[in-house]
Amino acid sequence: MRDFLIRHQTPALLVAGLVVVTVLGVLTGNETVQVTLTEMFIRLVVVVGLWVFIGNSGIISFGHIGFMGVGAYAAAWASAEPGFKQIMLSGLPVFLQENQYPFAFAIIGATLLPALVALLLGIALMRLAGTAASIATFAVLMIVNSVYANWDSVTAGSSSIIGIPTVVGPWVAVGFAAGAVVTAYLFQVSRLGLMLRASRDDEVAARASAVEVKRMRLVAFVLSAAIAGAGGGLYAQFLGILTIDPFYLGLTFITLAMLVVGGMSSLSGAVAGVFAVTIIVELLRIAERGVSLGALDLGLPLGSQEIGLGVLMALILIFRPNGLSNGRELVWPGAAPAAKAPAGRTLSPELTGDAAPSP
Template sequence: MSVGRHHLAWGLLAVVVIALVAYAEGSLSGYERTVLGFAGIYAMLAISLSFSNGLTGLFSLGHPAFMMVGAYVGAVLTFPANRKGFMLPALPEWLASVEWSLFPATLAGGIAAALVAAIAGFPVLRLRGHYLAVATLGLIIILRVVINNADGATRGALGLNGIPRHTDLWWIFGWLAAALLVCWRLKHSSIGRSLLAIRENEMAAACMGVPRARAKLAAFSLGAFFAGVGGVLWAHLLTNLTPGSFGIALAFMLVVMVVIGGSGSLVGAALAAIALTFLSEALRPIEQAMGAYGLVQIVIAVLLIAMLLLRPQGFFGSAEPSFLRRKAAGSRAGRPLSPGEEREV
């Protein structure tokens, strides 16, 4: 695909998304906008997880932990100052008197999550496979215990309610576009190729001079940053917050989105996240009518098993849709695929 057609495809996609968001904000009900907002947040989370896990071969389940950090940091910074004194009495004086707008609070939440990921990543990223998965699940539990016990600054298990509803579809899809742009540019750069090399053969990548530890920590921290951003948007969409919102079930859902979309495919992960969000909401009335609570989780688990059996690489594998790439797959016809490379679809 020529550069001009490549830019035209991205431009048309941006126009379509802007038109859909404008229509949704003006015509859909509050419930419908909330569901669409969750779809956008999940898509951003899936993109960041596909980048940090799919490109490097990590198996981290810690995204809910980073969402938790971002959500509480953003909520405390935007919480009305006249209510902090009696609801959050343990806050330091300088923090109790501030009341930020959404954008700087979102940046602060993302940066705080990235810092937690960088600190935790030094020991944790030495592990591999299911050992890394268990360690990152432990991070979720640790942060939930910390927040539950810091009730003077977070209200603990009671939850923090009355958070201003600053999040709308423009904020959500704006940050979704930012996450896709950043992760896309990095994936299709020398950094992305280094991460793919680590995923395919870590020892060979080290022999070629790829700084494995630094590259994995950077990808892990970038994924955590957008997870923190997603947590801030989540908190200001629901207007209430409890540590129980960010648990193992959410970690499982995010991994399912990445697996179904394709490990390493950014657009595939986003499309899978949106589809699963709408599927879950469509099944909830059936679940309630039948009294079969847990039906949504069963259906999603069956879909995951079917995908692993029939197409273990996911719908897109590690590739992206060809119409969004500068070069079509045909330009590489006749050349053998390199390890881990997928034909464009």
């Protein structure tokens, strides 16, 4: 048991950390704190999903917020009130229109539908080389946005879907966050994950070692879309009202910023980034609201929050390119696993080729 815990201490520590934060948050009894926490855990699910693909393959994806949107709508279709669905969403299949399914069913839908979409699109996208694939993932975001904003009989178009039961609070959200972390970790240490990271570090060498790079990327793409989709489902059942607008570039930027700030080459980094960026954004938001001293309103102008986040991201990229985690995983001090080092780069420079002369 002790060996098992030491070997898998990273996810154990991360999950324990999440639970502690939740307990503290719930103990405050403050409504705002709990809402912020819930939203943060939902974003954590999405960012961890994003990390499964980006962290392991080294390819930036701008399309995952699209998958989150697909998941959110899938959950809404399953769980919104039948009365609303029959009037506004008359294009839905009859079984969805007439029934109101429970949360569990909605989340399963929110996981499977994005995975299916990712599989179909991924077959095409994963054939492209790294940078081209990144740009092409934009196509995913835009296709989802265009379809969901205009398919009135199924998505209610530019008006919103209402009557979704709001069952997601901090505890449900943290449960899914922990689930996402464990899933991502299992993928990371699996044979598939190892092969994919090999292709990230040296694609040519990996291919020469019989790694089927495209197929590995596709597997990670589908899995990460499923996790991001689950995040979307949580989001729908957290807000209770849904439009396609939030699932676009703004959220794409924030989730990528979380990944970059934390350090996208490690799972702990993804989690740390979510915490760090949430804290910074909340602080900036408070600063924007400002304080009133008599007749004087002291506050940052509107938009400072976004600019601050952008500047922070640029600074991190310049001065600490591996993010806050510096590419390492979270380990208990003094209890590093003896046999295998975690996913960080621990090979000597000669072995990784970093010693090659640079211009």
